[in-house]
Amino acid sequence: MTTPLAEVLDGQRAAELRRAARALLKQPLLLADGRYADELRLVRRHAAELRQWFDRNTGWHLQVDAQAARLRKIPGVRSDPTHPAREATRTGAPFTRRRYVLLCLALAALERGESQIALGRLADQVVLDAADPELAAHGIEFTLDRRDERLDLAAVVRLLLHLGVLRRVSGDEDAYVSGAGDVLYDVERRVLAGLLAGHRGPSTVQADTLEGRIDELAAETFLDSDELRFRAMRHTLTRRLLDDPVLYYDELTDAELGYLTRQRGFLTTRITELTGLVPEIRAEGIAMVDPEDDLTDLRMPEQGTHGHVTLLLAEHLSRAAGPVTPAELARRVRELAAEHGGFWAKSAREPGTENELVAHAVTRLTALGLVTSTDRGVEPRPALARYAVGAPVVLEPGSHRPPAQRKARRP
Secondary structure, three states: OOOOHHHHHHHHHHHHHHHHHHHHHHOOEEEOOOOOHHHHHHHHHOHHHHHHHHHHHOOOEEEEOOOEEEEEOOOOOOOOOOOOOEOOOOOOOEOOHHHHHHHHHHHHHHHHOOOEEEHHHHHHHHHHHHOOHHHHHOOOOOOOOOHHHHHHHHHHHHHHHHHOOEEEEEEOHHHHHHOOOOEEEEEOHHHHHOOOOOOOOHHHOOOOOHHHHHHHHOOOOOOOOHHHHHHHHHHHHHHHHHHOOOEEHHHOOHHHHHHHHHHHHHHHHHHHHHHOOEEEEOOOEEEEEOOOOOOOOOOOOOOHHHHHHHHHHHHHHHOOOOOEOHHHHHHHHHHHHHHHHHHOOHHHHOOOOHHHHHHHHHHHHHHOOOEEEEOOEEEEOHHHHHHOOOOOOOOOOOOOOOOOOOOOOOO
16 A cells, blocks of 8 residues: 555654754754754754744753754753763863863853954963952962963863864864964854853853852743743753653652643653653653663763773662662772673773772763762662663553663753
8 A cells, every 4th residue: 555645744754853853952053064964954944843842841942043053951950960061082071160161261252252263362361351350269260371271271172163163274272282383263153152051141140159140040931820830840841851861750849740740641742752752650750761872972881891890880789778888889890800800991900990980980870860979878779770680670551661771961
């Protein structure tokens, strides 16, 4: 039997819409000449429907033009530190506080600058701005005379290159760091203007604490009616279902839990229709699992020595009755090295490396919502039970058994 043309076209349109939505969730900034150029074309084609969906369900604003698409994502949990900005290098080292400050100062300098700028000129402007007495009062100062400070600025610039804010015209950052040369960049002002995702300008923020300033930046309409409060809860819960590896019920307020209990089917169905993520519903919470295994910035398990150690420690922690101290985990790594060390990198088998291996594993497991770190040690969370060898899997009626991979939130 021949499939009607209208059904074929509807199927193609739905597949395009899903691909465009997944691309925006994976990479909220798509550029016409970047690796997601094909996805940008799809986003432009379906911009109206995508904009309406994200506005209604998440409160995220989608801006699209011929050169770029920017989904201004605001996380459901703004205090989560497990997904920092990272170096645009193979190591992917997380940004330090100093690098975050340098990033903000560099963006401010670029906003005031011309369409081209040299790295040396950018550095001079950052040094001038860093002399602000208010920054000095918080112990922040830069001279960029030291090599480590120039390395930090180079890391910031490479992140901006990766994001498409800058385009290298000539030169090399390593030459600048060593004092042997300079670098010239084009400034992509459209991309620069779209980076800030808050609902208000930073200059209007009055709070003194970091948490307060972040809350003010992301503050939305004053919730003076039941309708607005319900809309805010829908936005927050949908953001968390889309971005977080697991949404645990015990992390919600009573009002949020009540709303989720009533609207769970509606919320998860809407997400599945747009993205293809499948809900796994358990007694402790909900995970929207990705059958395609690519809508994530963290994988579990991952390849290599760190990945193997993380998986083995996950299995060990899944059987723990309570918190496990880092010292106990280090002892377990030494035991694992005797058993599995032949498959690990040579450096990982050296005495004293177990603490670094444990720290890496705990960081990853925390980011995936599988453990939490407290004063008592590393505590397993319910979702870690899937990594217990031979443990039974009990699903609620109507839920699905997903692959081992869970999505993790992207910035």
